Each structure stands twice: as C-alpha cells, then as structure tokens.
Amino acid sequence: MTTVAPPWALLAELTHACPLRCGYCSNPVELVGRSAELTTEQWAGVFAQAGALGVVHTHLSGGEPLLRRDLPDLVAAADAAGLYTQLVTSGVGLGERRLAGLVESGLRSVQLSVQHADPAVAERIAGARSFAAKERAARLIREAGLPLGLNAVLHRGNLDALDELIRLAVAWGADRLELAHTQYHGWALRNRAALLPTPGQVERARSTIARWRERLGDYLELVWVAPDLLDATAKPCMGGWGRISLTVAPDGTVLPCPAAGSLPGLDPPNVREHQLGVIWRESKAFNAFRGESWMPDPCRGCALRATDHGGCRCQAYALTGDPARTDPACRHAPDHHVVRDLVHDLVGGPRRLAYAYREAPREAPQAQREVPRDLRRGIRDLQREEGP
Amino acid sequence: MTSLRPAARQNAAGWAPALVPNVTAWRPALARGVLPRHDPVRDADLLLLPERVVVLHGRAGAVLARCDGSRTVAGIVAELSAEYPGAPVAAEVPDFLAGLRKEGWLT
Ligand code: SF4
Ligand code: SF4
Numbered sequence: 430m431t432t433v434a435p436p437w438a439l440l441a442e443l444t445h446a447c448p449l450r451c452g453y454c455s456n457p458v459e460l461v462g463r464s465a466e467l468t469t470e471q472w473a474g475v476f477a478q479a480g481a482l483g484v485v486h487t488h489l490s491g492g493e494p495l496l497r498r499d500l501p502d503l504v505a506a507a508d509a510a511g512l513y514t515q516l517v518t519s520g521v522g523l524g525e526r527r528l529a530g531l532v533e534s535g536l537r538s539v540q541l542s543v544q545h546a547d548p549a550v551a552e553r554i555a556g557a558r559s560f561a562a563k564e565r566a567a568r569l570i571r572e573a574g575l576p577l578g579l580n581a582v583l584h585r586g587n588l589d590a591l592d593e594l595i596r597l598a599v600a601w602g603a604d605r606l607e608l609a610h611t612q613y614h615g616w617a618l619r620n621r622a623a624l625l626p627t628p629g630q631v632e633r634a635r636s637t638i639a640r641w642r643e644r645l646g647d648y649l650e651l652v653w654v655a656p657d658l659l660d661a662t663a664k665p666c667m668g669g670w671g672r673i674s675l676t677v678a679p680d681g682t683v684l685p686c687p688a689a690g691s692l693p694g695l696d697p698p699n700v701r702e703h704q705l706g707v708i709w710r711e712s713k714a715f716n717a718f719r720g721e722s723w724m725p726d727p728c729r730g731c732a733l734r735a736t737d738h739g740g741c742r743c744q745a746y747a748l749t750g751d752p753a754r755t756d757p758a759c760r761h762a763p764d765h766h767v768v769r770d771l772v773h774d775l776v777g778g779p780r781r782l783a784y785a786y787r788e789a790p791r792e793a794p795q796a797q798r799e800v801p802r803d804l805r806r807g808i809r810d811l812q813r814e815e816g817p
Numbered sequence: 818m819t820s821l822r823p824a825a826r827q828n829a830a831g832w833a834p835a836l837v838p839n840v841t842a843w844r845p846a847l848a849r850g851v852l853p854r855h856d857p858v859r860d861a862d863l864l865l866l867p868e869r870v871v872v873l874h875g876r877a878g879a880v881l882a883r884c885d886g887s888r889t890v891a892g893i894v895a896e897l898s899a900e901y902p903g904a905p906v907a908a909e910v911p912d913f914l915a916g917l918r919k920e921g922w923l924t
Contacts, residue, residue, distance in 0.1 A: 483858035513865040538850050538867035576850035576867045
C-alpha cells in the first residue's frame with residue numbers, strides 16, 4: 430500500500446451527554462453513557478498521539494463538552510500536544526469563570542450552536558431552555574476576544590427565517606455563520622419527515638444568502654452546507670474517508686466519520702487497544718473506503734470523484750443497505766430513485782413541525798407533544814416517547 | 818474586538834484605496850485566533866485558524882515571524898532583504914502582507 434498521508438484534524442466527542450435535545454441531532458440513537466467515557470488521562474493520551482501523528486486542529490465537541498468537568502485539563506492537554514483547540518458548544522453552562530478557565534488553558538476559538546433567532550422557536554427546536562444562555566455565551570466569548578463562529582442546522586422549521594438568523598449573527602458579533610442542512614444520520618433520521626425542507630424553501634434560502642453575502646462582504650463569513658437530498662448532489666464526505674480527519678467517540682472508538690459507527694462490519698478500533706497512528710494507517714475501518722479503489726460505477730469514471738469522494742457512505746448504507754454503493758443523493762447514482770421518491774413523499778406530506786426528542790429529564794413544552802406524521806421507521810418508538 | 822475582522826475587512830470594496838495613506842504606519846501583527854506553528858511531521862510552516870489550516874510556502878513563515886506588531890512593513894522588508902540578499906523582497910512582501918490583511922489574518 431502507498432504511504433498514508435497524516436490527518437489534519439481530530440473531532441473529539443468528549444461526551445454524548447447534552448442539555449439540549451435537538452430533533453436534528455446526528456449523534457447515534459444509542460448514546461455512550463457517562464461511565465463508558467474516556468478518562469482525562471486517556472483523552473490526554475489521544476491528543477498527544479494525534480499531535481505526533483500530524484493533527485494540528487481539534488474540535489472539542491459532544492454532546493455538550495462543557496459537561497466534562499475536566500474540560501480545562503483536556504484543553505490544556507490538547508494545547509500542549511500542539512493542537513489548535515476549538516470548543517463546539519450549545520453555550521449552556523458557559524459562564525464567565527468557566528470561559529476564563531478555558532482560555533487560560535489555551536482555548537483558541539468557540540463555535541456556538543443556534544437553532545433560530547426567535548427564542549421561543551429556538552427552544553422548541555432544541556427541546557430545552559437555552560436561548561438566554563447562548564446569548565450570554567456569545568457576549569462573553571466576544572469579550573474574551575476569541576473568534577466566534579455560530580452554527581445553525583437548517584431544516585424545514587428555520588429555513589424561512591434565515592434573514593433573522595443572519596441578523597442575529599451580526600448582532601452577536603460572530604465572525605462566521607455556518608448554515609448547514611441537516612444530515613440524516615443518527616437521531617435526525619427519525620425526524621426526517623419533520624425536518625426535510627421543501628425545494629421552494631431551499632431556493633428562497635439560496636437567494637437570501639446571495640443577497641446577504643453581497644451586503645456583508647467579508648464582514649461575516651457565511652458558509653452554506655447544501656441539502657444533498659434536494660440538490661441531487663452527493664456531499665463531499667469529510668474531505669475523503671481517512672484522508673483529512675478522524676473522530677474519537679466518547680468511549681474511545683475511532684471513526685473515519687462521526688456517523689460511521691452505524692455501518693455494518695466496520696469493526697471500528699478503539700484508542701484503549703491501539704495507538705492512533707496504527708489505527709489511522711492500518712485499521713480495516715480507515716482503509717475501507719479510503720482513496721478510490723473501492724468505488725463502484727458510476728463514481729469510478731466520474732470527474733467529480735476527487736471532489737465529493739463518491740458521497741456519503743453512511744447515507745449509501747441507510748438508503749440502500751450497502752455502504753459501498755454510490756451515494757443515492759447523487760443524480761447519477763443507480764439508486765437515485767430512492768431519494769427522488771423519498772423527497773416526493775416527504776415534501777408532499779403534511780407540514781407538521783413536530784420532532785421526536787431524546788428522552789430528557791425536562792418536561793417538553795406543550796407544542797412538542799405531537800407525533801410526527803409519516804415516519805417510516807421508528808414510529809413505534811416515537812409513540813412511546815411522545816405519547817399520541 | 819478580535820482582529821478576525823480588522824478594519825480593512827469591514828469595507829471590502831474600499832479597502833485598498835483606504836490603505837494607501839496608512840501603509841507606511843502599518844505594523845502587521847497576527848490577528849487574534851491566528852496561530853503560527855511549525856509542523857514537524859510535515860516540516861511545514863502553518864497558520865492555524867478556527868476552521869482552517871494555511872500551509873505557508875517558501876519564506877512566508879520567515880515573513881510572518883516578523884509580524885509581531887513592532888515592525889513596519891518597511892522594517893520587515895529591510896530585515897528580510899538583509900537576510901536573503903537577492904530575493905525579490907521589496908517587490909513581493911508588501912503585497913503578500915496586504916493579501917493576508919485582506920483575509921483577516923493580519924491586523
Ligand atoms: S460518510 Fe457521510 S456522514 Fe460520514 S463523513 Fe462522510 S459524508 Fe459525513
Ligand atoms: S457519480 Fe459518484 S463521483 Fe460522480 S458525482 Fe455522483 S457520487 Fe460523485
């Protein structure tokens with residue numbers, strides 16, 4: 430085998446625990462429990478190995494990473510390993526002292542999630558009270574002088590309110606706003622019917638973005654992550670499987686992509702058993718879809734294969750049962766009809782905005798208690814969790 | 818305010834003309850959140866940013882190492898010319914720095 434180039438980035442999913450319960454969460458349906466999480470020392474080892482391997486950037490994510498009490502130690506360990514640390518947070522729990530401690534430990538930047546510019550709608554989407562905490566977190570981050578990125582996951586329930594989201598980003602002093610369409614993995618798959626936007630919404634959103642880009646220039650970086658199902662275009666898989674980045678899950682499982690835990694037979698390695706370098710270079714999981722030799726037709730001869738890497742393996746598996754097929758989102762895929770039918774059914778279906786939430790200690794506001802219509806899978810689970 | 822949005826970025830269309838009267842006074846410094854680093858694994862000079870890694874080629878690392886807010890552009894050019902005699906420092910470095918400023922990586 431040719432030598433494998435080292436990775437640049439590490440997504441460290443420090444915990445799956447989270448005070449929010451976003452309907453679009455792409456973390457697995459079965460979350461890793463707190464007792465199975467890596468310890469402080471184990472994470473420090475992961476960062477050191479990552480640095481030695483060539484990683485220069487880490488996203489400290491989750492779940493909600495602030496729920497790790499040892500977060501300052503983890504930031505310090507990553508910083509000592511030469512990694513640029515970015516916290517990816519809901520903002521819930523990011524008070525002044527907490528932030529100061531993290532900055533002192535070497536935190537470089539923060540990415541804050543937002544669900545909607547209207548507090549009530551935002552909290553309905555997040556399934557938890559959180560808006561005021563986010564607003565405060567944004568202010569503190571700015572005051573600390575750290576670069577602030579906002580990220581919003583886009584779906585049917587907020588796509589018509591992009592103007593307000595962009596104004597919010599400006600008002601909160603963000604440097605960057607990432608507008609990323611929902612990826613239907615993990616929990617989000619259950620809520621696909623409630624989340625999938627209409628083609629009309631997407632079109633309007635695109636022109637909204639174009640208008641704001643012109644107006645804002647370089648003042649605010651607007652990043653648009655396209656809706657692959659509606660665009661009939663495969664999304665570029667993380668810059669390529671096993672090419673740019675790796676994900677370490679809360680229990681130490683190492684994955685080429687955050688959603689890949691769902692793939693059958695992947696047999697992902699764990700940092701408790703192997704060194705990161707060996708995992709990156711030699712493991713079966715990281716070599717499964719690396720490069721182009723695994724590609725089927727029509728990707729094999731397609732000019733776009735260096736750009737989108739044949740699309741998403743997890744989606745290919747979810748929609749065809751075979752992770753090695755061309756991503757059915759792609760209009761050239763032999764299975765594209767699956768996506769066409771799905772979009773047709775869901776977009777034409779009733780417009781209920783109701784999500785299934787993960788079970789949580791909190792009572793959901795009344796409006797959340799409807800059962801999403803048309804969910805092909807998981808309907809029984811939904812009824813169990815939400816009540817009819 | 819973090820310098821990921823330095824003044825030059827706030828008026829994208831008009832930054833160049835506005836820069837001219839100021840250029841001699843400008844003492845370039847890396848923006849907050851921009852971290853220079855030597856990468857021993859790839860033997861490369863890098864700039865690390867919140868969502869980005871910039872690989873610096875040639876002597877770009879040596880140029881940026883002098884962007885500490887204490888030297889003017891002319892000062893940087895003079896130092897580099899002395900260190901790399903014969904290199905087209907005066908012709909290239911000011912444009913290079915202005916480009917990075919436009920990106921928001923220098924203030
Ligand atoms: S396989 Fe799919 S979910 Fe995983 S990184 Fe690639 S595009 Fe994303
Ligand atoms: S055929 Fe494959 S490589 Fe070509 S655009 Fe579709 S997914 Fe991408």
